[in-house]
Amino acid sequence: MSILHRITGEARFPLLGLGLGCVCVLGILVPGVVLWLAHLHAAFSINIHARLTPPTPSHWLGTDPLGRDTLAFSLVGAVNSYAISFFSMVLALGLGTGLGVLAAGTGQKTKIIANGVVELGIAFPPIIIAALLVTLCGAGVVQEICALALFFIPGFVRLGQQAAANIYAQDYIAAARLSALTPWRILLRHVVPNMVPGLLVQFSVNVALAMLAETGLSYLGLGAPPPLPELGRILAFYQVHIYDHPHLVAVPGVVVLLLVLGTNMVGDGLRDRFTRQEKKS
């Protein structure tokens, strides 16, 4: 149990962590999306003759080495990075949990396949998967989402399998079986809905982890190609200025920190809510 969780998760402030987390994430993503939409059809406003300027009223945190607004550029990068992490987790959740639930509900063969997937997935570090995909298919958003998803699928397979197995062992499932419901109906009516809380928590925690992994990949140049801004590549691009303009590195760094922290707090908050509900019921 994290310290933060201990502070914010106390009964007196049951929703403080969740609320703070949402503030962190939305505080970055909402202005980010607005800027993202504003720049949808134009190259990001490069202005070489106003490069590396100090903070001004029109550029709150100054401009970067190509004269772009440092804050705006990092916020747009945050939207891209967050969207990539989010959709990769949607993909991993769908595929991983699906396979896990199937393995729990059906015979031995699916279980062997599911275990194989888990072990294979754990054996491959994400960097190797990403490097492989980039070499085979070229760099791009889709490849990056796939690489991240592949890396997180084993976790979801395990979680899905365990959670579904627990539910299948419950008496109400036996009752459903006795009342001659088809296996598909049991799955959709009883198993999946009861898995949602656990999956939601796991999902939000994994989005935070995927966000870190995504930043790592794009930092190493295995992400989407420029000019699409991504936090990792922004960091890599700014880092040569760490001595002469240290705030440049700090801006995308703090953005990553807030997004990951915020997402984690949302996940923790959700878990608290669900466990409290379970206790009550």
Next chain:
Amino acid sequence: MFSVATLRVSKKTGLRIVLGLALSYALGGMTSSAMASAQDGSVAVGVNISPATLDPTTNPSEGIRNVTYANIYEGLTAVDEQGAIHPLLAQAWSISPDGLHYTFFLHPGVHFHDGTPLTCATVKFSLDRARSPESLNPQKLVFENIQDVSCSSDMTVLVTLRTAHASFLSELAWADAVIVAPQSASGNAQHPIGTGPFIFKDWKRAESITLEKNQAYWGTPAKLNAVTFRFYTEPLAAANALLDGQLDAYPSFPAPEMAARFEQNSAFVVKQGLAPFKAMLALNNRRKLFAQPLVRQALMYALDRAGITEAMDIPGALVLGSHMSPENPNYTDLSDVYPYNPGKAKALLKQVGVEPGTRLKLVLPPIGYAHTTGELVAAYLEQIGLNVTIVQLEWPAWLAQVFGHHDFDMTIIAHTEPDDIGIYARKDYYFGYNNSSFQALYAAYEAEQDPVKRHTLSVQMQEKLAHDVPNVFLFFVPRTNIARREVKGLWNRLPLPATPMSNVFWGQ
């Protein structure tokens, strides 16, 4: 999860890091590893491009030249820091008045690192290998001008050219023309054997290459006992390696933005030096679009090249207007032939009938200037209605795709060869510029022996390129040379890609 695991530093490790830092501050001044290398007469040198092979006669990579040229391999002639031609393996030569017949008198007592003596047969083998139909030499076209190589004695080489070529002696000093021995040539890519002051010892791929002093060197022996070249792809890692003493020198430091930090540090000396550097947006002239001179001119108008040059953030950077940089005595400033004018660029594209939204692929090699410039070029071209997709490649893939298969629309690359305007006379070269009036000018330049007339012709060639713009010429940047104060003898000015180490030593 890789990114999380690295964040978990145990208390013990944390303590060790703190202790280590305290210790390194306590020692002060020279770091312990730098003191060690000074004592055993070795120097660790940082370089930017990790070579894939170690044979400069079969691969154009600058990385090979930075490590092997003048250290392991030597040519018949050599250049000094100012670019003047000197005898090396050929101690003297004579040229016939028509400029077709060269007689080279080889230096006696020269041996390769495996003991093979240098004779006319070795030289004949090297030149024949470079000009043969199967030759992989990056400068094959230069060697194809050789009609015949023969030996009038063991130590006398007769070379006959097809057409007079006044740059021949300086081209023999290029790394592509180094002399290799028949029995070791095929193995040079992995284990280089030459006649130079250093012997190849060890190669940890993508990490380092170690050379040892050649105790039996035929000329003035090297002052150092060993040299280790280490490869850095990350500028920050390179800076840290210098600061913590893993490196003693970095002759072409990749991030001049950080130079100020070293200038303030009394342990280091920062120098700027001229070296051939012609950064350009190379256009595939074989593509229908770029075969039209008006489209190429439109691209020149579209780019704020002064701004792009400023974004390099290096004092002494210059906008280029043609394929020659200021270290060359023939250099003429032609940077303002096509000043920044996006309106005119759009009008030209419209005149030729280029549809707005035309897609172009910009292939980038993995080097800092290409990334910065690439993003800028994409943004500027978007402003005149062209859609640019950026593809980042590793060096081997870039070399194969662009240099080998000519499969690209545009790329950003700096040519670092000296006096190489002749590449525009080769229609088979990677950018495929085929212009008969330039080819005629170049032929006249090479047939001319008189230096004054050669200069005039060189300026005419530069002007021709500046107006016809086969490639979008971008900028020149001087190199930033950072070294520990005690490391002496490094070349500051570099007429060709190399890191000559034989005169480097630890001083005061």
